[in-house]
């Protein structure tokens with residue numbers, strides 16, 4: 001078990017810059033996800049930590065040790081690959097023991113570790129099989145088993161569940177969480193599935209084009225996204241954005257009007273610092289915080305383009321009068337239908353505000369949400 | 383109700399049968415050039431030569447059925463048969479391992495170099511597309527005692543080069559070297575095999591501390607198994623068929639030291655015009671190569687792993 005500290009890590013392929021100065025501080029025993037769209041550099045960052053890439057700059061520390069220049073094998077890490085990378089010609093037992101045997105480990109110690117891993121992962125009856133005789137989920141277990149037997153200080157997993165069907169994914173997700181609990185070892189997990197990231201991790205690293213966009217707990221990312229990218233990436237259906245202007249500010253209250261807004265809206269910020277110029281800002285609101293209301297109550301006006309009725313909720317897609325689109329999620333089966341004119345009311349306490357550079361202006365959270373976030377953080381430290 | 387259904391269904395089935403047949407006709411038409419070629423140029427001669435081998439079959443004159451006489455006298459009375467077979471076996475015993483090992487090493491090298499790999503790939507493959515005659519011409523020039531490239535180069539390091547093609551001990555080595563010149567095809571097959579091994583297997587091994595030599599022995603070689611087996615068998619076959627180079631470079635000499643089995647068959651057919659005897663020789667060669675190949679394949683079961691195949695005995699842990 002060990003903490004990881006990454007400083008200004010840079011990596012490119014030819015002229016393509018993939019990692020543009022990554023800084024991360026991951027605590028001992030933490031479960032951290034790297035989350036981001038395809039091609040943002042998640043795998044490259046993970047492989048860099050594993051020692052499978054030649055770095056262009058920066059340093060990596062594992063515990064007390066600087067491992068930047070240490071050979072992959074000597075880093076005390078284990079990695080699980082997306083396509084499992086099981087040795088097809090070896091049976092499961094051999095797959096698990098191969099690396100250990102070649103490092104001169106004693107036979108009974110190898111057997112102890114293999115049996116222990118097989119126990120944890122419930123693959124005892126598969127030990128004599130070849131990988132091709134296993135189902136996807138079983139292969140996945142073997143791949144994880146191969147990591148467990150190393151008893152590493154750090155687990156690296158690159159989209160380990162992405163080749164499994166939806167049902168198995170949920171099962172394996174729960175098992176992974178249990179495994180982390182049981183081993184208590186630091187784990188880094190790459191995924192582009194935000195549900196996996198939000199449910200599994202203590203903290204999530206959101207990567208965008210080779211940079212850390214935000215590093216925080218799942219609830220922090222959801223309630224306090226640091227910028228437009230994270231706000232748009234986390235949450236489904238995604239957050240709605242409206243371009244508008246700051247028309248006034250009194251202490252922590254910022255009043256918005258114009259642009260996409262038909263009526264002024266006042267938000268409460270965390271501090272009284274004036275919202276940076278230019279005054280053109282972006283207002284963000286999650287789809288479930290929008291209400292369909294009568295004309296005089298609405299902040300926005302638009303026409304319904306499409307209604308998706310999912311039973312417990314309905315997704316109403318709206319084209320705004322002043323340009324732009326918006327999705328509202330309303331409970332139950334809503335009677336509204338396509339081409340109908342609707343008025344939308346935004347719940348001010350749930351609005352996010354982003355300055356001209358797309359950076360969030362810290363908003364004042366309601367007491368309950370703040371308590372939840374603090375609770376989540378406290379749990380992580382414990 | 384049932385009756386109606388049955389009568390209504392019948393024509394549909396017939397129709398489906400007819401259209402399947404029509405589809406097959408078209409398929410057969412498409413492969414017919416190959417089938418005709420196979421019948422006339424492979425299967426035909428094969429059956430014909432088997433028939434011939436039971437006859438005393440001069441090119442001109444009376445053919446007489448002799449049963450197994452050709453085979454009997456070849457195996458029990460013909461000194462030259464055994465000598466040429468022995469030379470061929472010696473040749474194969476050296477050529478086959480060298481061909482595979484060198485192709486493998488070259489393929490490994492080409493797989494790993496980044497710089498100009500396309501150029502080297504072409505360069506190494508080129509000799510195997512050059513016609514045998516041109517190749518032999520080049521090699522006779524290289525091996526020439528007085529003006530040869532090889533001895534010229536040896537003279538730089540103070541060695542007075544031997545008469546490569548004139549020395550009974552060296553001539554067969556010279557032919558082995560010249561034959562190895564064409565290993566580009568084998569190399570290409572192995573290179574393709576190397577490229578097909580997922581690189582994650584090596585990465586997984588690297589992370590778990592498996593040293594490079596062990597990755598080679600326990601990952602690369604087993605994963606290359608089917609390819610190695612294939613090249614093993616094709617090398618054996620081509621070793622037994624060795625004719626062109628020996629025929630043109632040494633004419634079987636000196637002192638019969640490069641008188642290969644294929645040349646023995648060739649001489650019986652086109653020098654002594656004893657077609658029946660030559661045909662019998664061909665069938666003996668076929669049977670030897672067949673047995674060798676079967677032996678190799680049986681032995682390979684121990685070390686070749688096929689992705690697609692599931693064997694009875696690698697069942698689950700309870701067994």
Ligand SMILES: Nc1ncnc2c1ncn2[C@@H]1O[C@H](COP(=O)(O)OP(=O)(O)OP(=O)(O)O)[C@@H](O)[C@H]1O
Nearest residue numbers: 013016018036037038039040041042043044045192
């Ligand atoms: N070996 C390589 N050579 C050249 N470019 C590479 C190499 N590996 C990755 N890249 C590039 O680096 C970028 C980041 O790749 P990376 O695999 O880290 O993305 P990712 O975030 O893991 O994406 P995904 O979710 O699709 O797996 C991509 O643009 C990719 O094309």
Ligand SMILES: [Mg+2]
Nearest residue numbers: 042043044158
């Ligand atoms: Mg990836």
